[in-house]
Amino acid sequence: MKPILVALLLGLVLFFSGCTQHQESPAESAAVVAKTATEEWKADGAVGESEYSHSMLLQSPARQGYSGGEMIVSWRNDNENLYLAMNGSTDGWLAIGFEPLEWMKNADIIIASVQEGKAVALDEYCTGNYGPHLEDKMLGGTDDISEFAGSQKDGQTVIELQRKLDTGDKFDKQFSPGQTISMIWALSDRSDPGFKHNVAYGEAIMTLSGEQTAPAGAAAATISQREKDGLLFIWEEEKTARDLYASLFERYDDPIFSDLARSEQSHMDQARAIIDEYGLAIPGKDEQGVFENQTLQKIHDELLARGLQSHEEALQVAATFEEISIMDLKKELDSSQVEDAKTMYQGLLAGSRKHLRSYVSDLEDLNIKYDPQYLDRDEFEGIVRTN
Ligand code: HEM
Numbered sequence: 001m002k003p004i005l006v007a008l009l010l011g012l013v014l015f016f017s018g019c020t021q022h023q024e025s026p027a028e029s030a031a032v033v034a035k036t037a038t039e040e041w042k043a044d045g046a047v048g049e050s051e052y053s054h055s056m057l058l059q060s061p062a063r064q065g066y067s068g069g070e071m072i073v074s075w076r077n078d079n080e081n082l083y084l085a086m087n088g089s090t091d092g093w094l095a096i097g098f099e100p101l102e103w104m105k106n107a108d109i110i111i112a113s114v115q116e117g118k119a120v121a122l123d124e125y126c127t128g129n130y131g132p133h134l135e136d137k138m139l140g141g142t143d144d145i146s147e148f149a150g151s152q153k154d155g156q157t158v159i160e161l162q163r164k165l166d167t168g169d170k171f172d173k174q175f176s177p178g179q180t181i182s183m184i185w186a187l188s189d190r191s192d193p194g195f196k197h198n199v200a201y202g203e204a205i206m207t208l209s210g211e212q213t214a215p216a217g218a219a220a221a222t223i224s225q226r227e228k229d230g231l232l233f234i235w236e237e238e239k240t241a242r243d244l245y246a247s248l249f250e251r252y253d254d255p256i257f258s259d260l261a262r263s264e265q266s267h268m269d270q271a272r273a274i275i276d277e278y279g280l281a282i283p284g285k286d287e288q289g290v291f292e293n294q295t296l297q298k299i300h301d302e303l304l305a306r307g308l309q310s311h312e313e314a315l316q317v318a319a320t321f322e323e324i325s326i327m328d329l330k331k332e333l334d335s336s337q338v339e340d341a342k343t344m345y346q347g348l349l350a351g352s353r354k355h356l357r358s359y360v361s362d363l364e365d366l367n368i369k370y371d372p373q374y375l376d377r378d379e380f381e382g383i384v385r386t387n
Contacts, residue, residue, distance in 0.1 A: 032056045032206070037076045041083045043160045045119065045151030052076045052085060053209055058185055060200035063255050069187050069200035077208045079177055081146075082165055086112065087158045090199050092188040094157055098173045100184050102350040103129040107184055108173040112150065112159040113191035119150030121161050122193060125171040133193075141171035165208075177210020180273040180340075182347055203266050207273060223278060223338055230332045231341060232283050233293065235271040237328055238264050238348065240296045241321055241355075243288050248307050248314045256362055257318070260355050267348050274344050299324070312368055319359035323374045325352045326383075353383045360384045 037053040052074035062068030071088035073096065088094040097107030104126045111133070112121040123143045126133040137143050148161035165175040175181060182205050186197035242264035249257035275282060283292035289304075291297040303321055307314035329352060333345040360370045361384075372380035 041076065041162070043147045043149040043162065045114075045149045045158050045160060047072075047074055047085045047087060047158060047160070052083070054206065056204065056206070058200075058202055058204055060202045061258075063259075065198060066201070067189070067199050071185055071187060071200070073185070073204070073206065075206060075208075077165065077175075077177060077210065079210065080164060081162055082175060082208070083160070083162050084110070085158065085160045086185075087156065088187045088199075089155060090157055090187045090189055091152060091155055092157075092190045092195075092199070093193055094159060095186050095193075095197075097126060097133075097184040097186075098175075099182055100126070102354060104131060104133070104184060105129045107133075108171065109133050110145065110161065110163075111193045112148070112161070113193075114150040114152040114157050114159070115191050117152075119148055119159060120191075121145045121148040121150075121159060123163075123172070124193075136169055136171040139171055141169040142167070144169055144172055175208060177208055180205055180207045180270070180277075182270060203263065205266065205269055205273065223341075227336060227338060227341065228278065228280055230336065231271060231275050231278070232280060234329065234332055234345070234348070235268055235275060236283055236291055236293050236296055237325060238267040238271060239286065240291060240300045241325060242268060244300055244304055244307070244321060245318060246288065247304055248318065251308055252311050252314055254311065254314075256358060257314070260318070260358065263351060263355065267351055270344050270347060274338075274341050277340065312363070312366060315359050315363050315366075316368075316370060319356055319363065319370050320373050322352050322356035322359060323372060323380075326356065327374055357384050 033055050034053060035050065038050040039048045041051055053076040055072055055074035057070060057072050059070040060066065060068060069089040071086055071094060074085040074087070076083050084096070086094045086096060093111055093113040095109055095111040097104060097109040100107035105128055107126045109124040109126055110121060111124055112119065123136045123145045124133045125136055125139055125141070135143070144163050144167035146162050146164070148159065150157065150159040163172070165177070173181070182203065184201065184203050186201035187199035188195055188197045189199055242261050245257040245261040245264065249261060272282060284290060289300065291300060303317040307317040326349065329345055329349040333342060333349060336342045336345060363370045375383070
């Protein structure tokens with residue numbers, strides 16, 4: 001059991017009986033379909049049945065400012081190149097951004113469209129949280145999309161392209177076979193890349209084929225028991241957030257809870273990728289609201305009971321859980337000796353900081369000032385006032 005949580009729990013836990021149990025979670029992760037790519041890859045704007053080794057369906061519902069849409073991302077790779085297809089529900093632009101630091105920042109972006117029957121694919125990089133994203137060439141880098149093509153029909157746009165795993169350009173993320181890559185995606189109904197996404201956006205992860213950094217299971221012996229426990233704990237802590245927000249969404253129908261439940265599912269998937277890499281088994285059965293770790297169970301139950309009292313209270317407990325999450329992620333990050341786990345923790349930490357900002361900002365919109373419960377005031381202000 002994590003000392004931070006034990007300490008938190010002493011002050012935190014009130015025992016409630018009869019907590020709501022839910023059968024289904026609205027948070028869905030993108031299911032990846034993997035198969036052997038037997039067809040030759042061709043940039044022709046048509047995704048062949050066996051042209052790619054992996055594909056996943058990304059979906060984002062309609063919400064304020066967004067009409068809602070989906071994109072199927074397909075990919076394959078060899079030791080040199082990444083081949084990618086985007087098939088999105090729009091006549092405008094489609095984009096993928098690899099490995100953002102936070103929001104859109106530092107994402108290696110590919111933004112593409114079909115204009116007058118001709119595909120346009122731009123190799124870009126995003127320098128700020130919400131842009132600007134500029135062509136690598138304009139930043140002093142190079143255009144590294146070596147081949148591309150596209151097609152458009154019935155409100156659906158398909159783009160296929162190729163780039164090197166390691167382009168040598170500092171504005172491109174460097175990949176290697178077997179790597180797990182975090183990504184963001186977005187769709188707009190305009191083909192001009194100067195216009196913001198207004199159809200859909202989201203985040204996902206993709207894993208490249210090939211040698212893992214360490215073959216599944218074989219690496220387990222090379223990390224300490226402390227580190228293994230940490231990985232499993234963080235997976236379950238992300239699940240706690242997902243389940244809490246999913247239940248709060250069911251009660252209040254506020255999209256912040258469904259959005260962030262979806263994001264927590266993506267965090268669970270990112271932790272899971274490392275857990276699988278080290279041949280470890282996830283705790284429990286991933287049943288909503290049920291946890292192996294009894295500290296997390298009690299925190300979940302207590303915060304949920306409080307959150308069900310009012311919408312404002314729900315936003316407060318969600319912010320509080322993000323504070324707890326930030327503290328635990330920092331602790332794991334500080335003690336981790338494993339490079340890919342550290343990268344994953346950094347991504348999750350950026351996500352939790354972002355979530356805390358979102359909840360605090362929604363509370364401010366309701367004229368409620370949120371006081372940090374666990375983080376010290378300076379750190380808290382640093383997180384919520386970052387632009
Ligand atoms: C002209 C181009 C763009 C502008 C002005 C822009 C602006 C913004 C803004 C203001 C937000 C905050 C949320 C909102 O207002 O709805 C946002 C969020 C987001 N954008 Fe963009 N964006 C652009 C292009 C892109 C591209 C090309 C991608 C994907 C590669 C992307 C991915 C995202 C994602 C995933 C979020 C959600 C971030 C989060 O909450 O974690 N954006 N963007």
